[in-house]
Amino acid sequence: MTTDELPVQPPVAIQPPAVAEPAESTARGIPAFVGQVVSGVALIILLGLHMVAQHFVVPTGLRFYDDVIAWLRNPVVIVLEVAFLAFVTYHALLGVRAVLFDFGFSERTEGRITTALTVVGIATVVYGVILFAAILGAA
Amino acid sequence: MAMSSAEPRRPASGPARRRGVVGWFDPRGRRLGGLAFIVNRLTGLGLVLYLYLHLGILSLLVQGPGAWDTFVDIALSPPFLLLDVVLLTGMLIHGLNGIRVGLVGLGFVASRQRALLISLMVVAAVVALVGAIRIFGD
Numbered sequence: 497m498t499t500d501e502l503p504v505q506p507p508v509a510i511q512p513p514a515v516a517e518p519a520e521s522t523a524r525g526i527p528a529f530v531g532q533v534v535s536g537v538a539l540i541i542l543l544g545l546h547m548v549a550q551h552f553v554v555p556t557g558l559r560f561y562d563d564v565i566a567w568l569r570n571p572v573v574i575v576l577e578v579a580f581l582a583f584v585t586y587h588a589l590l591g592v593r594a595v596l597f598d599f600g601f602s603e604r605t606e607g608r609i610t611t612a613l614t615v616v617g618i619a620t621v622v623y624g625v626i627l628f629a630a631i632l633g634a635a
Numbered sequence: 636m637a638m639s640s641a642e643p644r645r646p647a648s649g650p651a652r653r654r655g656v657v658g659w660f661d662p663r664g665r666r667l668g669g670l671a672f673i674v675n676r677l678t679g680l681g682l683v684l685y686l687y688l689h690l691g692i693l694s695l696l697v698q699g700p701g702a703w704d705t706f707v708d709i710a711l712s713p714p715f716l717l718l719d720v721v722l723l724t725g726m727l728i729h730g731l732n733g734i735r736v737g738l739v740g741l742g743f744v745a746s747r748q749r750a751l752l753i754s755l756m757v758v759a760a761v762v763a764l765v766g767a768i769r770i771f772g773d
Contacts, residue, residue, distance in 0.1 A: 533737040540730060559707055561700035588683045595676060598659075624690060631696040 528590055535587040542580040549573070565635040574628060581624040589613045589620075671732055671752055678729040685722060713771075720767045727759035 549567065551557045558564050567573055596609050659673045695702045709715060735755055739748045 529740060533741065536730075536733050536737060540734075543726070543730075561696070561703045564696060564703070584686060588679070588686055591676075591679045592683055595680065620687075620690070627690065627694060627697070631693070634697045634699065 528594070532587065532590050535583050535590070538583045539580075539587055542576065542583055545576055546580055565632070568628065568632060578621075578625060578628070582621050585617050585620045589617045667749055667752060671735070675729060675732050675736065678725040678732075681725050682729060685725075716770050719770050720763065723766045723770070724759070724763040727763055728756070731755040731759050 549558065553567070554563050556563075558567055568577075593609060593613050597606055601609065659676060665673075692706065695706050732752065732755065735748060735751050738751070739745050744751055
């Protein structure tokens with residue numbers, strides 16, 4: 497069986513156990529694959545809420561400054577948007593990690609990539625939270 | 636004859652040739668699942684780019700209504716609306732194909748993954764079309 501004949505071709509970094517790959521890389525990929533699936537399911541829900549909020553809560557969509565600020569003042573919205581940012585960042589950077597792992601770096605370099613992306617992910621969410629506070633503080 | 640180390644290795648035209656990032660762009664001999672894999676990677680990278688672009692644009696809200704409203708005026712121009720359609724299409728393809736990858740990877744509907752992929756992409760196309768009409772209609 498060639499690679500292209502496999503049922504799916506998730507990258508090595510997020511491969512489920514059903515895909516024929518060397519045992520070591522498959523075992524390493526299981527938590528990432530599960531993480532990608534779980535965050536993906538959460539994103540379908542959170543992105544759905546995000547899209548409905550942006551386009552259907554106000555007849556014109558959340559377009560005008562005052563509408564956006566009024567929307568962001570709702571504590572429930574803040575919680576949902578921060579959760580959305582956290583999940584989307586995790587999902588996105590896990591995907592970037594899988595792409596980078598396709599370059600075939602050494603295990604040590606892969607570890608450094610994981611550390612660097614973790615830092616980027618945390619910085620992204622922190623930036624998002626600070627941005628929320630700054631927007632509401634400036635309004 | 637038993638395999639031995641003296642036997643020739645796999646020819647360079649096999650799947651091993653396509654390993655790595657450069658191999659994504661080699662369509663030769665690819666089946667539908669392989670193409671879906673490449674499209675999923677490319678749409679994913681595009682969406683990561685959009686995520687950080689979106690965060691950057693939202694920072695305009697800190698500067699007050701003047702900066703935000705100026706951006707909104709630009710964002711309502713046809714070229715930007717076209718980018719909205721591209722974004723929507725990318726999200727639909729990535730999200731729906733991701734559902735397929737998740738289901739098959741967890742052991743569900745593996746035998747029907749081709750039909751599932753085609754069905755989901757038809758759904759993506761229809762929703763993208765409706766979205767495009769709404770985006771330009773508004």
